[in-house]
Amino acid sequence: MADTIADTRRLFSKPQNLNDAYGPPSNFLEIDVSNPETVGVGRTRFTTYEIRLKTNLPIFKLKESRVRRRYSDFQWLRGELERDSKVVVPPLPGKALSRQLPFRGDDGIFDDSFIEERRAGLEQFLNKVAGHPLAQNEPPVYTRPGPAPQPKALCSANGPALLRPQTLV
Amino acid sequence: MSTHTFLSVTIHHNMSFFSFGQSAEIDVVLTDAETRKKAEHKTEDGKKDKYFLFYDGETVSGKINVTLKNPGKRLEHQGIKIEFVGQIELYYDRGNHHEFVSLVKDLARPGELTQSQTFDFEFTHVEKPYETYTGQNVKLRYFLRATVSRRLNDISKEMDIVVHTLSTYPELNSSIKMEVGIEDCLHIEFEYNKSKYHLKDVIVGKIYFLLVRIKIKHMEIDIIKRETTGTGPSVYHENDTIAKYEIMDGAPVRGESIPIRLFLAGYEMTPTMRDINKKFSVRYYLNLVLIDEEERRYFKQQEITLWRKGDVVRKSMSSQATIGAQRFEGSASSESALEKAAREDSG
Numbered sequence: 001m002a003d004t005i006a007d008t009r010r011l012f013s014k015p016q017n018l019n020d021a022y023g024p025p026s027n028f029l030e031i032d033v034s035n036p037e038t039v040g041v042g043r044t045r046f047t048t049y050e051i052r053l054k055t056n057l058p059i060f061k062l063k064e065s066r067v068r069r070r071y072s073d074f075q076w077l078r079g080e081l082e083r084d085s086k087v088v089v090p091p092l093p094g095k096a097l098s099r100q101l102p103f104r105g106d107d108g109i110f111d112d113s114f115i116e117e118r119r120a121g122l123e124q125f126l127n128k129v130a131g132h133p134l135a136q137n138e139p140p141v142y143t144r145p146g147p148a149p150q151p152k153a154l155c156s157a158n159g160p161a162l163l164r165p166q167t168l169v
Numbered sequence: 170m171s172t173h174t175f176l177s178v179t180i181h182h183n184m185s186f187f188s189f190g191q192s193a194e195i196d197v198v199l200t201d202a203e204t205r206k207k208a209e210h211k212t213e214d215g216k217k218d219k220y221f222l223f224y225d226g227e228t229v230s231g232k233i234n235v236t237l238k239n240p241g242k243r244l245e246h247q248g249i250k251i252e253f254v255g256q257i258e259l260y261y262d263r264g265n266h267h268e269f270v271s272l273v274k275d276l277a278r279p280g281e282l283t284q285s286q287t288f289d290f291e292f293t294h295v296e297k298p299y300e301t302y303t304g305q306n307v308k309l310r311y312f313l314r315a316t317v318s319r320r321l322n323d324i325s326k327e328m329d330i331v332v333h334t335l336s337t338y339p340e341l342n343s344s345i346k347m348e349v350g351i352e353d354c355l356h357i358e359f360e361y362n363k364s365k366y367h368l369k370d371v372i373v374g375k376i377y378f379l380l381v382r383i384k385i386k387h388m389e390i391d392i393i394k395r396e397t398t399g400t401g402p403s404v405y406h407e408n409d410t411i412a413k414y415e416i417m418d419g420a421p422v423r424g425e426s427i428p429i430r431l432f433l434a435g436y437e438m439t440p441t442m443r444d445i446n447k448k449f450s451v452r453y454y455l456n457l458v459l460i461d462e463e464e465r466r467y468f469k470q471q472e473i474t475l476w477r478k479g480d481v482v483r484k485s486m487s488s489q490a491t492i493g494a495q496r497f498e499g500s501a502s503s504e505s506a507l508e509k510a511a512r513e514d515s516g
Contacts, residue, residue: 027420
């Protein structure tokens with residue numbers, strides 16, 4: 001039995017279509033949470049954040065949208081996701097109850113640095129959730145009146161996703 | 170007087186216990202110790218040692234030297250024998266050794282040795298159906314054990330050998346090719362050139378991207394070894410990642426093809442072992458893993474069969490070792506190999 005050298009030549013593959021190689025990627029998804037604005041007076045004050053979505057993923061009906069939402073809206077969204085899907089939803093930035101107590105030295109929940117922290121956390125949350133492939137197929141979650149739909153089915157799994165055999169379409 | 174006798178009996182017992190001043194020493198020497206190859210094997214405590222290498226069907230022969238410590242003193246014994254044992258030991262059940270090969274040769278009837286003596290032995294064409302294996306929860310070993318039986322404590326010596334099971338190029342070795350993915354998000358087609366690889370083989374393959382709607386950061390291929398022990402409800406799997414090999418760094422797009430070339434010789438692996446003596450299995454899997462920008466992992470696991478290729482057959486090799494190197498994968502039974510060896514020996 002002769003000792004043969006293994007054939008390590010590459011397997012044949014179809015040359016890539018140049019349109020595919022140099023065209024726009026089909027995974028474009030940009031979510032920004034910015035422009036916090038505190039509205040209202042006294043006890044009824046609350047902060048809203050602008051959510052800007054730009055995408056070319058087919059699952060999103062609108063390729064561009066801009067809405068304003070507040071923290072409790074995010075909490076509602078997260079609650080819906082935890083209930084409806086089987087995966088672990090990422091955490092939101094904190095509720096900061098201690099900041100809502102009276103007699104604080106600073107502005108409490110309307111403090112600039114706190115708002116910035118929260119804004120960053122909300123952006124991270126939405127990115128994790130909107131980018132999740134399994135969750136993207138869940139029915140739309142957000143139904144509150146607003147100019148544009150929120151990203152669909154948002155869930156972030158920390159566990160692995162099993163690739164299932166797909167039938168050729 | 171009685172005290173004196175009592176004391177001497179106690180001391181003698183202790184001496185046997187701690188092998189302190191044992192009356193004789195046994196030495197096992199193989200006939201072909203000079204020419205036989207040795208193979209490295211990692212023991213339970215992680216140390217690497219070299220042992221004589223044997224194949225299925227080979228004869229195990231040699232001699233044992235029984236050397237008297239005190240040449241003037243006679244050594245009374247209840248018999249001298251040598252055994253060839255192949256056994257499986259499950260770590261959670263150490264007391265029970267499952268012997269699948271057990272041969273014995275009596276070398277001397279009960280009597281006494283007046284001087285150091287040498288005894289020849291030969292276990293002809295011994296069946297060694299499984300490969301020597303030391304794992305996380307189970308151990309399979311072959312050894313010679315020479316024993317001088319005595320009233321209180323036997324004197325024995327064990328010599329471990331290593332057995333390799335050889336196969337030759339399988340007749341059927343189809344490639345593994347599959348399209349997998351997540352609906353509307355990620356579709357890939359992966360291909361590995363073979364389903365059965367020998368231990369020094371190269372995995373040649375490719376990953377072809379049909380649809381990429383997630384943000385992939387990198388892709389790797391892992392080799393996972395799974396050792397399964399126990400049966401029925403008490404089955405236990407021990408997974409061990411033997412290798413992690415990055416094959417792509419960056420975000421691919423549709424139509425891109427990523428090549429795989431993974432040399433197996435660099436990793437410590439054994440041949441695939443399926444249901445050895447109904448006690449354990451050792452199987453290997455290729456795990457293709459894609460990781461996206463949010464550290465989400467997408468994977469596809471695929472079993473591969475590993476086999477051991479015999480070395481180039483040299484003219485100086487014994488006929489029995491030649492038979493060992495030319496065994497066909499899975500098909501030939503050990504009986505036919507033994508028959509062939511017997512015919513060649515007598516002819």
